[in-house]
Amino acid sequence: MELEADPSVFDVDFAREQFPFFELDASKEWAFFDNAGGTFPCRPVVDRLTHFYRSNRVQPYGDNPLAAAAGEQMDEGRSVMAELLGVPTETLTIGPSTTQNLNTLSIACAPFLGKADEIIVSEQDHEANIGGWERVARQTGATLHIWPANAKDGELDLADLEELLSKRTRIVCMTHCSNILGTINPVQKIIRLGHSYGARVVIDGVSCAPHSWPDILSTGADVYCFSTYKTYATHLGVMYVASDFLEELTPQCHFFNVEKTGARLDAAGPDHASIAALAGLGEFFQTLHSHHFGASDKTLYRKASEVSALMNQHEMSLCKILLGSLRQLPIRVIGRSSAAGREANVSLVCLAVSSASLASLLAKKGIATKNAHFYAYRLLKKLGVDTDEGVVRFSFAHYNTKDDVTHLVNALTNILGE
Ligand SMILES: Cc1ncc(COP(=O)(O)O)c(C=O)c1O
Incomplete structure (x- = not known):
């Protein structure tokens, strides 16, 4: 055919x-x-991962050249990811997966949630952006509302969200794009709506990022997550948290690390080599950009x-x-x-x-x-x-x-x- x-x-x-x-x-x-x-x-990621494991798989940031190089490579991985997303490095948490990042986030929200508060999750979401919120609601006494998906085609109706929203809503969680349906949700509109009730909005971008590189700041999201093993890089989860929200969250790291960049919600300490290798994703996009558009000094x-x-x-x-x-x-x-x-x-x-x-x-x-x-x-x-x-x-x-x-x-x- x-x-x-x-x-x-x-x-x-x-x-x-x-x-x-x-x-x-x-x-x-x-x-x-x-x-x-x-x-x-992609190759630059694999090369950097291999290089780290071959040459610098030591405790990073020590006072010796091997450890210093390991630390520099990790810093580069973090800063390239921030540049790729156009956000400040300190707003990014790099964890082992999006499931882990969202679970840590939900635990970090628990201290400001109580019986008078409400959380909305969408029925269209991957369990990563539902289960942790359900557990936290149970523990804190907050009410969990499920924004229902349509039984025919799985889509979400904004009017249903509007019915659930109130001044008691503290958090709205939803997916940018369903990993089953492929449908792209109008997240900007939803975020504006959530904000008009004073709620924080948490977007799962895992299914969207591989197809449409995230434009996090223009969505206005308080939190935006995606997984780099689905965007041609190593097995990690990247979570952007807006600075003012980050301040409100209870740190989930060791108490003496709270002020370290990216540490506040890092409850796990993911693979160092995988973080370092993220810098290769920058190289990959550079290479494809210059191949298609020629030399450029764009960000x-x-x-x-x-x-x-x-x-x-x-x-x-x-x-x-x-x-x-x-x-x-x-x-x-x-x-x-x-x-x-x-x-x-x-x-x-x-x-x-x-x-x-x-x-x-x-x-x-x-x-x-x-x-x-x-x-x-x-x-x-x-x-x-x-x-x-x-x-x-x-x-x-x-x-x-x-x-x-x-x-x-x-x-x-x-x-x-x-
Ligand atoms: C839409 C969506 N959200 C969240 C996740 C969880 O991501 P991770 O595997 O990094 O925990 C997935 C994984 O497939 C997903 O498709």
């Missing part, structure tokens, strides 16, 4: 050259569509945003091909079946074949995907999807090619179309 992709100026071959994985024979055998579970890391944040916009255009051109082909097949797309207002992340259940069988039949044809509830357990329950089987999810990354999606569409048509 011959397929037409939208024209795109993104140089996907050049992008793939930046990933060691695509040098392996295995990469030729697979069209990889489980990127929402984690992307491949790293602008470069990352411009490159990400190109990546997004490319991914969406491929995603449209998949969405178009699904119309012919006996499946239920979970969420909207159009390309508008979504990221390139498509979930479905099949009418004739279980999700587990479909994922396994696709694997036999060289398509790497997965069936699961992907920790959006409550959303799947609401949508009437069996949580053991879950959905089959096709999540794109910028390094996917037109051949990948052609292969996927042909495999799906072959399995389900006859």
Whole structure:
């Protein structure tokens, strides 16, 4: 079957050259569509990680050259991440994962929550931005409200949020983009609304960041989180907390570290090498930017945003091909079946074949995907999807090619179309 992709100026071959994985024979055998579970890391990140482990895996910041170099590399990792996001370094907490960061955040909020207070979470969210808040509400006596997802397509209605909001609302938690539906939520509007009631707004950007590089400051979020193992880097969670909110939170670090940059909500002390390797993400965006736009003295944040916009255009051109082909097949797309207002992340259940069988039949044809509830357990329950089987999810990354999606569409048509 011959397929037409939208024209795109993104140089996907050049992008793939930046990933060691695509040098392996295995990469030729697979069209990889489980990127929402984690992307491949780019070369500068892998190189820095390897360098740290080979040469500087010592206690950092000591008075010897090895330890000093380890500390410098970690500082660079933190400062490059701040530059990439266009935020002050001290507003970033770098933890082992977003789940850990959000859990720590919820515990840090507990001292200012009581029986008179209310927290709102969305039913569309990954459990990482629900469970910790539920536990803290139980402990403090605060009321937890669930902003319900629509049972038909999983989407959220702002009018429902408005009904839940009141002057008692202290925290509103929600996802920028659903990891199941791919729907992009109007977070700026929601944040403004939350703020008008005096609430703090916590945004889970994990599913959005790999497709649209975060523009944290213009969202106005009090907290914005994402996971760098899904943005082509090491396995960490990055959490921005606005300075005035950070001041209100009870520190979760050792008492003598409170004034250290990024320490206040760092309850874990994640892998030093992984922090150092984040600097490679800056190099990666620089390389792609100069390849596409030529030399420029723009900030790293602008470069990352411009490159990400190109990546997004490319991914969406491929995603449209998949969405178009699904119309012919006996499946239920979970969420909207159009390309508008979504990221390139498509979930479905099949009418004739279980999700587990479909994922396994696709694997036999060289398509790497997965069936699961992907920790959006409550959303799947609401949508009437069996949580053991879950959905089959096709999540794109910028390094996917037109051949990948052609292969996927042909495999799906072959399995389900006859
Ligand atoms: C939307 C969303 N939020 C949060 C998380 C949790 O991230 P982490 O694995 O870094 O804890 C995930 C992980 O898949 C996710 O997809």
